[in-house]
Amino acid sequence: MNLHQTLPGLHLKNPIMPASGCFGFGKEFAQFYNLSDLGAVIMKAATGEKRFGNGTPRVAETSSGMLNAIGLQNPGVDSIIKNEVPFLQEYDMPIMANVAGSTVEEYVQVAEKISHHVNALELNISCPNVKEGGVQFGTDPLLAEEVTRKVVEASVVPVYVKLSPNVTDIVSMAKAVQAGGAHGLTMINTLTGMRIDPATRKPIISNHTGGLSGAAIKPIAIRMIYQVYREIDLPIIGMGGIETAEDVIEFLLAGASAVAIGSANFKNPIICKEIIDELPVTLKKFGFQSLKGAIGGAHHETSRAGVFRA
Amino acid sequence: MNLHQTLPGLHLKNPIMPASGCFGFGKEFAQFYNLSDLGAVIMKAATGEKRFGNGTPRVAETSSGMLNAIGLQNPGVDSIIKNEVPFLQEYDMPIMANVAGSTVEEYVQVAEKISHHVNALELNISCPNVKEGGVQFGTDPLLAEEVTRKVVEASVVPVYVKLSPNVTDIVSMAKAVQAGGAHGLTMINTLTGMRIDPATRKPIISNHTGGLSGAAIKPIAIRMIYQVYREIDLPIIGMGGIETAEDVIEFLLAGASAVAIGSANFKNPIICKEIIDELPVTLKKFGFQSLKGAIGGAHHETSRAGVFRA
Amino acid sequence: MRREWMTIIEHQEIARQTYRLVLKGEMVGDVSEPGQFVHIQVSKEYYLRRPVSISNIDMENKTMTLLYKVMGKGTDAMTEKKVAEKVDVLGPGGQGFPIDKINTKKALLVGGGIGVPPLYYLAKQLEKKGVQVTSILGFQSAEQAFLTDEFEALGDVYVTTNDGTLGHQGLVTDLFPYVKGSFDTYFTCGPTVMLKAVTSELTGVPGYISMEERMGCGIGACFACVVPSNDEKGYRRICCDGPVFDAKEVVLS
């Protein structure tokens, strides 16, 4: 089955890519399989300067998921361009850069620099784990629109905006970034959560709160993608709790044009490759003739045929 | 250990009660244990008139949780007062009525009637599963404040407002209902989610979206209670994914004064009773001298002693 | 009703993707009618319990037989349970076929696929009461058929399969002409589409149908499993008012 998918800036040989922050810059996973097998790679967040991130512990286990508060640790955009991108460029798949910052200026600066070296940007206005910047851009439609507009202007490649699920109204956030000129959406980032250790009586995560990811949040991701797909005509890269090829189909039916796999890479470092191999079989099992036939299928209750988008 | 807790309108012999909608009106559980062992009972939602609720399927399984969209099916407030409350009144524990509605008038009407027969109200402005009313009161601070004020005026017993987690800023919602005169908070209700069946290509739940409950949402509940406890001086009845006595302690440390147990009653109908029996042992195991010593403990990082509230 | 860790006495595949699971425990003594079900927690990995009908009871040895088909993740995981392991069971649940309250001399049993199991214990109990039992059992194909010999021992049996690999090719209702006059009451369990076909062909005959719906609590508290009813109350809960209903009581959709 043809798994090919074309999205703004991205020619994907299949719709599967690792999610930002869960795959580093690819090196560690290259020992397990050929990264060229991936639809694309989304790199770990880049900020203007190098960041050390939060104190440890930075992760905690939850039921069917995990909390993380890495705090955007990264070597800074210049070092990423110099030391990390070249490694990924040796493989045959598009690269997305995840762009983070504390101010609009920082977002613009990072986008400007890194967009020359990658195929698309993922604008991260939804990281719940840093004090300044990050998530407030992702929860206030006006700020979201503004930062999107400036980053779109600064970037030489298409910009996907990564939405935060920590909002009352995901559709109005999606509309705001669409108004700002976004070429696509990625959703969802993590939900802000906390765990407290009864033994120490303190939050387990040093940052107190962390972002909840994993299978636990999948129903929320599906719901948000379903809602946004109905209202906004932008391609969606879906994520949140994907662990199997069936999960991928659930995301496609909800309206995602491609998907990213995050924390599941920690359980099984070969998960992306395994899902890529299984996807055609599973699509066939459920009677789909093509990848695109599944996209948005849940919105068309009377017909068995999906609609095409991007 | 003394598990006694006094909250507005509620003299609890222990801090454990079943959550609304997960315990019907108690009859089914009375065959498993003596309901007088419970700290309190929160009844299923009452509306002004009888409601049939949504179509089926109304539940779907998720990783470490479930979706439900019952749609507030209930026999109506008059029938509840006549046919359901008397059964619960035979037991020795306070009763909370969960008050729902589509309009402010309906909320007020239900509160007025039922408050004469119970010890406290739980104002349900957070049900995500009905078309009109319900959740929009729980996501808009002004509406929340208004309906709270009117219900508090109409009620002869204290009013706890049940907060929806489907909001950007839980603290501002809590402040709004405090301004409306709420005597306490219960949190959290379910998160709106969806599952799609790859075989039928449709949402599994007939209502399309449903409320996500269970262990999956516990980290979100803990985070929200922790945030609200810091800012608002109202007692909190915590809920969301509690399955063990350790979970209860996590909620207490975050700032809950008592807790409610919802979907776990479906896995194990005796769960409330089992947790009540285990709680003193577990508190002791973690070095707590009293129930109250645990409440809010996570906010006092330098001391091992908790603070007292309510 | 009780929650009990019951012991697996037997567990084997008896037809394609269909398993017989025999459980031993005190709960067996609580079973009052054929058609009741148990609610099984497959493992901690599956949040909700799975309802499965009781297909047979051995009061003396305190065992109950369940027959289940692999339909999804939970039932698939169930197949891995081994003899001597314990399973978390809640039950027995619901109202079964009210054979002690009704007056039947000649019963027609109509079962489709995984709706056949509860009819077996029903057939046995009816036969014990001296009722003449005629059964129509429908399956997808021969390799998915089961219990046909056991039903033969209790009365006349007609089998249909979708593909004709066993018995008549077609639907259970195709065989109604053959059983005309041989029953005064019917009892049926199977997919909703079959229940609708059966009840609409047999209007006028007293009948009992066993229904399915996704469940939350399984004990009547959550209102997940409702079906519209033909009276003022407007609904029935399948888990506790059913799963067996008088055919005229509920509205099939």
Next chain:
Amino acid sequence: MRREWMTIIEHQEIARQTYRLVLKGEMVGDVSEPGQFVHIQVSKEYYLRRPVSISNIDMENKTMTLLYKVMGKGTDAMTEKKVAEKVDVLGPGGQGFPIDKINTKKALLVGGGIGVPPLYYLAKQLEKKGVQVTSILGFQSAEQAFLTDEFEALGDVYVTTNDGTLGHQGLVTDLFPYVKGSFDTYFTCGPTVMLKAVTSELTGVPGYISMEERMGCGIGACFACVVPSNDEKGYRRICCDGPVFDAKEVVLS
């Protein structure tokens, strides 16, 4: 590094709440240094893998020995695994004690509690290379002590317990006066507070410490497990740059 379903060859309690788990598989051949670890998926119920040090290796029989203590839900669930079952293991991970790159003639090994296991394979490898090995092993009490005989076979051993039920009562560092002059390099693993005490008492002596932190990926990709370092880079990842570090490389907090 690889992901492998390794077979349990042996699994037994060897001290209070402390278990020996022997696993067989191809991964054993990949182990290059003492001090490396494996990352174990206990079951689907536990989202994250658990890091456990390799305590011994039998290259010929392709087995590795892990010793683990029950500290929470995951390790508790691990105790239920039976011989012949398979476990999902990722490894071997990280950088161990760089015994081939350093020049030591007399080694001091200091282990605390569940930090003792990786030092055993280290001791064996050092002894094989002709290095004189002295060990100080600290435990909470006699019933929690393990591997003391095995270390005895490889050199001088000093034991301390918190409650004095075995060996000296007190801390591992209390015994430093006794071992003075008997080592040119030290190797230590245990709780962070012990690592701090050891390194601050032995400044000036070349030393290697093995550290712990909560992990996400366990392979270097997620940056969950960082520790501040004394250089421009500013950090090390415990799962891949460590868990063993030169004592001067990292900042203990």
